[in-house]
Structures are given as C-alpha cells and as structure tokens.
Amino acid sequence: METAQNSVPARSGSELRNAGQSWGQLGDATQVEGRVQNFHLARLVSGHLAPALTDFPIGVTGTLRLRPGLSLTMLSRVVLSAAATAAPSLKNAAFLGPGVLQATRTFHTGQPHLAPVPPLPEYGGKVRYGLIPEEFFQFLYPKTGVTGPYVLGTGLILYALSKEIYVISAETFTALSVLGVMVYGIKKYGPFVADFADKLNEQKLAQLEEAKQASIQHIQNAIDMEKSQQALVQKRHYLFDVQRNNIAMALEVTYRERLYRVYKEVKNRLDYHISVQNMMRRKEQEHMINWVEKHVVQSISTQQEKETIAKCIADLKLLAKKAQAQPVM
Amino acid sequence: MNENLFASFIAPTILGLPAAVLIILLPPLLIPTSKYLINNRLIATQQWLIQLTSKQMMTMHNAKGRTWSLMLMSLIIFIATTNLLGLLPHSFTPTTQLSMNLAMAIPLWAGAVTSGFRSKTKNALAHLLPQGTPTPLIPMLVIIETISLLIQPMALAVRLTANITAGHLLMHLIGSATLAMSTTNLPSALIIFTVLILLTMLEIAVALIQAYVFTLLVSLYLHENT
Numbered sequence: 001m002e003t004a005q006n007s008v009p010a011r012s013g014s015e016l017r018n019a020g021q022s023w024g025q026l027g028d029a030t031q032v033e034g035r036v037q038n039f040h041l042a043r044l045v046s047g048h049l050a051p052a053l054t055d056f057p058i059g060v061t062g063t064l065r066l067r068p069g070l071s072l073t074m075l076s077r078v079v080l081s082a083a084a085t086a087a088p089s090l091k092n093a094a095f096l097g098p099g100v101l102q103a104t105r106t107f108h109t110g111q112p113h114l115a116p117v118p119p120l121p122e123y124g125g126k127v128r129y130g131l132i133p134e135e136f137f138q139f140l141y142p143k144t145g146v147t148g149p150y151v152l153g154t155g156l157i158l159y160a161l162s163k164e165i166y167v168i169s170a171e172t173f174t175a176l177s178v179l180g181v182m183v184y185g186i187k188k189y190g191p192f193v194a195d196f197a198d199k200l201n202e203q204k205l206a207q208l209e210e211a212k213q214a215s216i217q218h219i220q221n222a223i224d225m226e227k228s229q230q231a232l233v234q235k236r237h238y239l240f241d242v243q244r245n246n247i248a249m250a251l252e253v254t255y256r257e258r259l260y261r262v263y264k265e266v267k268n269r270l271d272y273h274i275s276v277q278n279m280m281r282r283k284e285q286e287h288m289i290n291w292v293e294k295h296v297v298q299s300i301s302t303q304q305e306k307e308t309i310a311k312c313i314a315d316l317k318l319l320a321k322k323a324q325a326q327p328v329m
Numbered sequence: 330m331n332e333n334l335f336a337s338f339i340a341p342t343i344l345g346l347p348a349a350v351l352i353i354l355l356p357p358l359l360i361p362t363s364k365y366l367i368n369n370r371l372i373a374t375q376q377w378l379i380q381l382t383s384k385q386m387m388t389m390h391n392a393k394g395r396t397w398s399l400m401l402m403s404l405i406i407f408i409a410t411t412n413l414l415g416l417l418p419h420s421f422t423p424t425t426q427l428s429m430n431l432a433m434a435i436p437l438w439a440g441a442v443t444s445g446f447r448s449k450t451k452n453a454l455a456h457l458l459p460q461g462t463p464t465p466l467i468p469m470l471v472i473i474e475t476i477s478l479l480i481q482p483m484a485l486a487v488r489l490t491a492n493i494t495a496g497h498l499l500m501h502l503i504g505s506a507t508l509a510m511s512t513t514n515l516p517s518a519l520i521i522f523t524v525l526i527l528l529t530m531l532e533i534a535v536a537l538i539q540a541y542v543f544t545l546l547v548s549l550y551l552h553e554n555t
Contacts, residue, residue, distance in 0.1 A: 170333075170501050170507075174418060180526065193374060197377075
C-alpha cells in the first residue's frame, strides 16, 4: 500500500515539468478519438491505483470510498502525469486536468488549509541582548527586581567557568572574535539593512499602487475627453454659422463680379458705335472742307489774282506812309 | 594537541547515529518561504538576494542551461549558509568533509559533461583541443586537456574542502596562540587577537566567495556543454 503512494511522487522534477507543459495544449481538435481513449486509459490507471488508497478492493467502474483524511486531488494529477510519461500518446491529455479536478471534488472531505489564515504579527517578540526575551525579565521582576536576571546570568557564567563546565580553550577566542565581528556588523549595518528591506516592500506596494493609479487616471482621462467632446458638440452650431456666412459672402462676391463684367461688355459695344459715328462725322467734315477749298481755289482766275495783288500793294504803301507819319508823334 | 586541533572536523554522532544529516538539514530552516507579496524584513532581504544572484548568474546561459537555475541557486545558497554557520563557535561545517563535497561536485560536473557529450558531441570533443595549437603538439595536448577535464570534479571538491578546512584550522591555531600568550604576555595576546579578528573577517568573505566560486565553475561547465 505504501509502495504505490511512494512510487508515484518519485518522478523527477523535469518529467513533471514536461508533463506540466502538456497541460497547456488545451483544445487540440485533431485528436478527438485519442481523447476518448485517453480518458478511459486514465480511468483505468486511477482505478488500478485506487485499491492502494482505499480499504476495499473495487472494480474499475465502481465508486471510490476513501479513508477519511486523504485527498486525491494532487495524487490524481500526479497519476495523470505519470501516465503521460508512461504512454506518450497520453501527452495530449491536458484537457483531462480540469475534468479530473471536478470529478474528484467528491473526495474533498477535509478542511482546506488556505483559509481562514490568522493574521501575521507585524513585529517579532522583544528580546534583550538579541537572545533573551523580555518576558523572562518580566517574569523575574516581581521577585528579584531589575537586577535579578543579570545576577542570575552572571552567576551562571561564573559557575560554568569555575567548575570548568565551559572550558576556556582556543575556541573561546575564536568565538569571541566571531561574535564580536557579528555584533559589530549588526550594530553598524542593521538599521541600513532594515531600511533597505522596508524600501523593497514599499517599492512593491508602490508599483501596484502606481498600476492602480495609472488605470484610474486613464479612465479619468477618458471621462474628461468624453465630457469635452460633448461640450464641443454643443458648440458646433457656431462653426456651421460661420461656414454659412462664408458661403453667402462668396456667392455675393461672385454675383457682383459677374454684374460688373456685364456692364463693361455693354459699355464696350456702345463706345464702339459712338466712336464709329464720330469718325464718320469728322471724315465728312474734312471732305467737305477740302472740296470747298479746292473749288474756291479753282474759281480764282488770273485776272482777279492780279487785281488783288495790286490792291494789297497799294494798301501796303498807304500803311507805310501812315506808319512813317505816326512815330513823329 | 593534535587530536584537539582536528576534533572539530570529526563528523558528529549522537549515540552512534550521524548528526551530520540534521546539521545539513538546518540551513533550509533559516530561509523561510512565504506565500505573501509583502513579507517581513528577513524574507524580503533573502528574496532580494536570491533574485540578484540568480539574475547575475543565469543570464549567460541559454534556455537549456537555465533549466539548471534551481539547482545552481540552491547550491550556492546551501554552501554559503553552511560555510557561514560553520564560523559559529563549536559548530560543525559539513563542507569540510571531502566526502560531501565530492558528492556535490561529481554528479553536477558529470551531469553537465554528459549532457554536453550527448547533445553536442562535436562541440564537447572540440573543447579538448584549444584553438591554434601547432600540429605536432596535438596528441599531447589532447591528453592534457582530457586529464584537465577529468580532474575538474576533484578540483571542485578539494578546493572547497581545503579552503574551508584551512580557514577553520587557522582560526583554531591563532585562537590557541592567543590563549597561550594570554597567560604570559598579555599585549602580544591582544595583538594576536587583532589578527584573529582580521582573520574572522577574511573567513566570512572566504565562506561566501567559495560558495560563489563553486557555483560559478559548475555553471561554467554547464555553459560550455549546453
């Protein structure tokens, strides 16, 4: 009976680890038939181990009745891992783990050890000189007062020395030096190491706290962003108004531009007609003047020309005489 | 005198039963485990030390070498605590016994070398010949390297034994010198006592260093063979 219990947990750590790695291969869809076979094989194996653990020999399909106080959880898993190492085809039996756990829950008759756990004391008991608890001093105080334990200690030490119960040998000096170095080290670096350990713990707590705070901050940021987005949505109509105004202005500008263009084109055409008219008038005038001049010149005969020239000469002589007479005055 | 000098190295027995087993089982009691995240100062400092050491020691290995991390870490912790506890007066240090150190060194070395020969035979055999040796020297050098390979476990065990034993012997001798001088010439006894104090500090360092060296060499053999 003992051999079966001892042989199963004697697997090496690496084999158990290998079997444990196969626990991760859940949901292997390609081996459905193998699963059914594995399940029956596992039941067979645990069925054969069962008589070792119970008082009554049973068949494979019977229910197991345990001796009170035994729990089969770890053992069945160890059985499975042993079966996995024994038969390589069982390596993909990882899916069986949770199933076996649920199936063996009927065997959990004992109390679970994890809860309720009594709270740990925060500090250890107080000691004097690093060895003797305070309670000893308190115990002797009513009868012997404050110096009682010290006198007792001194007496014991002197008794041991004088009766050579404790022999002063080479070891004494070695002890003195070792204990001296230890006490010196503890006194000098004790608080430093204590603070260091406290700092380590605080760092761990601070990390977790920071993770929590980061998560809270992240959510708070998301809330704030959501609120600001909602506020922005309320103010969207300003944007639309501005856009509307812009478009109206652009339309107005385009309309006016086109209007001006039309005006210019019309004026252009009218100016053309006017300038054509002016040019015709001028041409006609010039032509008429030229025609009149030409005919007047043609109509002046030679006789008239001579008479006119002689008249002009006579007038000139008269004027000359008048001019001579005038400056005397 | 002779009997007294080596008396501290006799494996202690209680009524004929070996107490060395109990003595070897003591150090794990001083390293508590804890299932809490925030622990007391002792556990916190120990966990920090172990984490520091394991990180420093196992970074140079590949995945296959790192499967040895539990073994190597427990090795260094065991040797360090045993050595340090052996410095207390009237205590017994298991690592002074050659038998125990051989029992630690041979399986570890053999495991590393055998796994190296099994998985990477060519590489393991190539370690037997250093690079760049002139051709006429090769046969002799192979023999020399083989001998140096086979002597590694012996060297590991004897190194640890000799260092710790020599340290304890020196402390004992200087202590007895102090004792002898204390009755005749007190000032020189004080001088010798100062030497003893310095030696104690050295011994503490040696205790830790030897643990480190042992584990480092085993991890080196492992690194070559994975």
